[in-house]
Amino acid sequence: MGILSRTSYIIRSKLNSVLNRAEDPTETLDYSYEQMRDQLQEVKRGIADLTTQKKRLEMQKRRLEDNVEKHNEQARTAVQQDREDLARRALEKKKTKMSQIEDLERQISDLQNQQDQLIEKKNELQNRIEEFRTKKETMKARYEAAEASTTVSEAMTATGEEFEDVGRAIERAEEKTEDMEARSAALDELHESGAFDDVLSDKDNIDRELEQLSADSGVEAELETLKSDMGRGDAEPEPSDDVDVEGEVDEGDIEEMEAEVEDSEIESELAELQDEENN
Incomplete structure (x- = not known):
């Protein structure tokens, strides 16, 4: 491993360590959930756009079908009037419209298949999002409980050390108090016995x-x-x-x-x- 490779590896490992310490799992889970919801919205918009295109083709198909019926009427009228040329032109237009209708039907069928696939994917993604949301809330609750337990344990550990210092301080205070009480009792006893009067008197x-x-x-x-x-x-x-x-x-x-x-x-x-x- 070359120097640059080792340097890059060390830098990546340091950054990864920093990111791990800075990462909050609950925030990461919430962000992932929002990303999945955004994807679901994109899929829904795609289905809506595809459905719109299919509806346009269906409307165009209906217009062509109306034209086909119109050309049929034109051809009949032309034949009744002995205008075969007009009847032929009407039938030619009818044939062209029929061909366009067939193309539209194929496109509509393709769009319908795509729409069905997108709806299926949308339903699958929605189910996954619901499952992820349940797992996310469960993981957040477990993490928060573990974090609270860790905080309490750390606080208890720190408190235990502080309690040791407090306990020693209390012991020292008790010793000093007992010494003061003993000294006070001794002074009272000497005062009652007249020892102080002997010392102060000539x-x-x-x-x-x-x-x-x-x-x-x-x-x-x-x-x-x-x-x-x-x-x-x-x-x-x-x-x-x-x-x-x-x-x-x-x-x-x-x-x-x-x-x-x-x-x-x-x-x-x-x-x-x-x-x-x-x-």
């Missing part, structure tokens, strides 16, 4: 314990005051009342003694702290 553990003891002693003193106001406590307890009949110590006296001990211990610790700071 007080140490001793200061906070002293404040707690002072608060507790204040609560105890307020509680005793409430008891006294309500008649449940003694304003000035006497030593003889510290022990009841059975020799047990009263609970209110025990609480007052514990409070006095705690206050004395706190005062002692404060005094030691002050001595250490002065030294």
Whole structure:
């Protein structure tokens, strides 16, 4: 294969590939159907033209037949008048017309045969067009269904890939959300435990314990005051009342003694702290 032949073959193959990609089968089927309908119209016009020609010949034949009858009458009249010459001329014209009529009959017969053949071909072509139309619609429906299925499959494939990315994004979002929730819960727990107050405050553990003891002693003193106001406590307890009949110590006296001990211990610790700071 020469260079030009190979080049021509490659060009034709490329063009064929481009045409195959650009071709829409449904449009091709519709175009073919229209072409067949155009052919059918051409055949019908041909039949109409042929029939018109046949009708003209038939009309001409009828005129010649009328002339033949006329020449017959002329010949009879001429014979009655003893004009054989005129009768002979009339018969000659009659013979000429008869010959023309025979030619016309042959032509009309040929046209009739052609017309019958064209009508038969027209009917056959019309049947083929009807069959093609049915097949065309069926093929178009199958092609459109296949095209729709392919489009959906391609969309599902692309969607599947996108869903994978979306799924990974959702997983990352869930992880970040869980981290945020855990961090928020931890911060709430630290806030409730007072860890933030410890960090933000200048007080140490001793200061906070002293404040707690002072608060507790204040609560105890307020509680005793409430008891006294309500008649449940003694304003000035006497030593003889510290022990009841059975020799047990009263609970209110025990609480007052514990409070006095705690206050004395706190005062002692404060005094030691002050001595250490002065030294």
